[in-house]
Amino acid sequence: MPKDVAIVGVGQSAFVRGYPGSIRELAFEAFREAMQDAAITVKDVGASVVCSAPEYDKQRTPSGLIAEYLGLIPQPTFIVENVCSSSTSGIRVAYSLIKAGLHDVVVVLGFQKMSEITSQDSQERMGRGADIMFESPFGTLMPAYYAMHARGHFAKYGTTEEDLALIRVKAASYGVLNEKAVYRKAVTLEQAMEAGPVCSPLKVFDCCANADGASCVILASADKAKEISKEPVYILGLGAASAPMNVTGRNTFSGLDCAKLAAKEAYEMAGVGPQDIDVAEVHDCFTIAEMMAYEALGFAEPGKGPELIRNRETYKEGKIPVNVDGGLLSKGHPIGATGGSQVRTIVLQLRNKAGAIQVPGAEIGLVHNIGGVGIYGNVIIFGR
Amino acid sequence: MGFERFGSKSFTSQAKVSEFVDYLDKGELAYTKCRTCSQAYFPPRADCANCLGNDMEWIAFEGNGKIVTFTHTMYAPTGFEADAPYTIVVVELDGLKVLGRMNKEVPVDTLSVGMPVKVEIVKLPDGQVTYEFLPA
Ligand SMILES: [Zn+2]
Numbered sequence: 001m002p003k004d005v006a007i008v009g010v011g012q013s014a015f016v017r018g019y020p021g022s023i024r025e026l027a028f029e030a031f032r033e034a035m036q037d038a039a040i041t042v043k044d045v046g047a048s049v050v051c052s053a054p055e056y057d058k059q060r061t062p063s064g065l066i067a068e069y070l071g072l073i074p075q076p077t078f079i080v081e082n083v084c085s086s087s088t089s090g091i092r093v094a095y096s097l098i099k100a101g102l103h104d105v106v107v108v109l110g111f112q113k114m115s116e117i118t119s120q121d122s123q124e125r126m127g128r129g130a131d132i133m134f135e136s137p138f139g140t141l142m143p144a145y146y147a148m149h150a151r152g153h154f155a156k157y158g159t160t161e162e163d164l165a166l167i168r169v170k171a172a173s174y175g176v177l178n179e180k181a182v183y184r185k186a187v188t189l190e191q192a193m194e195a196g197p198v199c200s201p202l203k204v205f206d207c208c209a210n211a212d213g214a215s216c217v218i219l220a221s222a223d224k225a226k227e228i229s230k231e232p233v234y235i236l237g238l239g240a241a242s243a244p245m246n247v248t249g250r251n252t253f254s255g256l257d258c259a260k261l262a263a264k265e266a267y268e269m270a271g272v273g274p275q276d277i278d279v280a281e282v283h284d285c286f287t288i289a290e291m292m293a294y295e296a297l298g299f300a301e302p303g304k305g306p307e308l309i310r311n312r313e314t315y316k317e318g319k320i321p322v323n324v325d326g327g328l329l330s331k332g333h334p335i336g337a338t339g340g341s342q343v344r345t346i347v348l349q350l351r352n353k354a355g356a357i358q359v360p361g362a363e364i365g366l367v368h369n370i371g372g373v374g375i376y377g378n379v380i381i382f383g384r
Numbered sequence: 385m386g387f388e389r390f391g392s393k394s395f396t397s398q399a400k401v402s403e404f405v406d407y408l409d410k411g412e413l414a415y416t417k418c419r420t421c422s423q424a425y426f427p428p429r430a431d432c433a434n435c436l437g438n439d440m441e442w443i444a445f446e447g448n449g450k451i452v453t454f455t456h457t458m459y460a461p462t463g464f465e466a467d468a469p470y471t472i473v474v475v476e477l478d479g480l481k482v483l484g485r486m487n488k489e490v491p492v493d494t495l496s497v498g499m500p501v502k503v504e505i506v507k508l509p510d511g512q513v514t515y516e517f518l519p520a
Contacts (some may be wrong), residue, residue: 120462127461133399134427137391138485139457139464139515144472147455155453155497200492201458247474248426248481253453 001272005098006225006232006380008105009038010344014180015332018115019212023059024069027111030157030337031070031329034216040228042071045218046103049073049094050079051086052336055125055260059117063126065108074296081336083129085371086110086338087215088378094219104224110341111214112303122210131246143207143286145247145373148197150288152253155199157303161201164287165192166207166309168329171284174316175330177356182332206287211332215340215345231249233347236364237270237381239263245375254303257375259370261298263303266379267298267364274298277320277381278362279349281342283370284327293368294322297379316359324357339369339378346382391514392464400430403442408513411505412444415480426480448520449477451499456492473517475501487518494519 003243011033013019019026027050035041046071049064066232067077082089094106114122130140153159157383172187187205195204225232241261243251251257267273274297282293294305299320307313314322325331325345346365348354365382386402388394406461407414416428421435424443431438452474471486473495486495487504500520507513 047430124462127393127463131427132395133387133390135483136461137393138483139392139460139467139470140472140483140503141457141459141461143459144455144457147457148472148474151453151497152456197456197458199458202455235426246427246483248483253474298457 001236001383002269003234004181004222004237005095006220006222006229006234007217007343007347008216008220008225008229008232009034009040010340010347011037011216012180012344013214015182015211015213015334017182017209017211018351019113023057023062023111023113023116024066026113026212027066027109028069030111030214030216031107031109037181038218038229039196040105044211045075045105045107047075047097048072048077048107048109049090050077051081051090051108052112053054053081053083053086054079056114056116056335057111066111070107070109070115074105076377077210082106082371084283084333084334084335085339085369087217087368088343088367088380089240089376091217091219091343092240092378095235095238098219098221105218105220108219109214109339110337110339112213112336114210114334120260130158135246142373143199143202146286147202149253149292149373150201153288153291156308159291159306162189162193163306163309164206164291165189167284167287167290170309171323171327171329172313174324174357175326178217178326178330181208181326181330183330202286202288204319208285208328208333211334213332213334213337213341215337216346217340217343225382231351233350233382233384235380236272236383237266237268239265239269240380241265241377243374244374247373255292255296256370258374259293259379262366262377262379263297265287266349266381270381272381276364277366278364279324279346280320280358280366280368280369281323281325281345282322284323284329285333287329289370290323290327297366297368316357321359324359339367342367342369343380350382350384389512392467392508392512401428404428406515407442407444408505408515413503413505413515414442414444416440417443424480426482445477445503447478448502449475449482449501451495451497451501452476452481453497454486454495471495475517477503485514485516490519
């Protein structure tokens with residue numbers, strides 16, 4: 001199990017609807033928290049990786065602007081974009097920069113101010129997150145693609161709308177505790193089941209909300225981490241994969257192949273298996289996404305995901321706690337910031353500093369972050 | 385030019401596979417097949433990712449398909465608002481998968497995974513051309 005690169009600082013802004021500031025100020029909120037957490041200065045930082053889905057930005061080439069505002073000039077900076085999985089892809093790049101010996105300390109800053117553009121413009125972009133030649137002309141949209149995976153899971157395994165609703169009920173029960181979450185109300189099973197339709201079989205509470213937010217993860221080489229950090233959290237394994245954007249190229253609608261491949265790679269690199277994971281953050285932009293993650297990550301056999309949630313095994317007290325920070329369903333999903341927020345939760349868990357949501361004795365944690373509807377998959381495993 | 389006529393709203397004008405639209409005009413939904421290595425493609429491609437060739441033949445789909453998955457959406461991206469609600473469907477046809485919409489008159493509660501469907505070419509009043517699915 002490699003222990004070459006560690007996380008030495010994490011930070012996150014509150015995820016909110018309509019952030020009352022500019023993107024540079026939003027980014028700084030996460031950066032300040034992560035730098036104070038790492039107890040380093042900008043002189044210690046070798047490079048920055050800025051992560052954002054630029055179709056939401058009015059600022060062209062935001063990495064330069066953000067790095068300037070963070071005080072990370074003249075160090076190299078560049079942008080990494082993989083839509084919803086941008087910041088875990090940024091972490092993969094930062095890991096490589098450190099492992100290659102180019103830099104000792106790298107800042108990964110993810111942000112998205114989704115309210116920067118009008119909701120009309122946002123709807124317009126949503127239609128182009130698919131194959132624009134052969135899918136977008138039919139008026140396809142993100143929830144429709146996840147809905148078609150829900151239909152696929154239902155048809156193959158007998159999964160029900162209630163199984164998905166149970167995932168939202170769990171998420172909301174933890175969202176109540178998360179001061180940085182955009183949705184902080186409890187959701188009952190009845191509320192989730194009676195909510196209006198979005199894309200059948202998905203209903204309003206099966207979907208996460210857009211939000212504005214920023215996250216920051218600071219990575220360091222093992223030697224540097226030992227020098228500057230009392231509680232480094234090591235990256236033990238990383239996996240990444242892709243799948244056809246046009247869903248007609250997919251083999252199955254009951255799971256995401258990119259997630260399965262990324263998980264396999266991350267487990268092999270870390271030398272651990274699903275049974276070794278103490279706490280996980282998975283990409284639950286929709287309830288069905290969390291259900292498919294249970295199976296892709298091996299927490300449940302294919303088709304057995306519903307049993308995990310029915311038996312409350314993914315609650316904090318269960319066999320494999322998942323998204324005990326409320327997940328994207330409660331926190332909101334500021335595209336470029338999402339993966340970094342997931343990593344922050346796991347780092348706090350492994351430091352035993354997660355407060356009310358602490359999983360006792362958590363030693364190995366996992367992050368699963370998906371870009372688009374399974375176009376890009378990143379899985380990262382962390383340990384103390 | 386030519387590809388901008390595909391769908392009620394197209395996002396692409398120039399494409400080497402714009403013959404796709406010519407086939408729709410003739411009332412046929414077509415895919416491409418590599419003459420060198422026999423790999424078949426839908427969506428149609430001008431280039432073969434399998435053998436790197438570009439000698440493609442056009443073949444019209446024949447017969448019925450079956451539903452792989454579907455969703456009935458209440459919301460639509462900008463430019464499609466007037467169409468909502470509508471049903472998006474993935475169909476297996478001649479060993480390939482095709483994404484499209486169900487005919488608007490077909491109630492979504494009559495659909496199921498595995499159900500046989502047929503393809504129909506639709507010529508829109510503004511000169512655009514597309515296809516949709518109907519129960520077979
Ligand atoms: Zn070929």
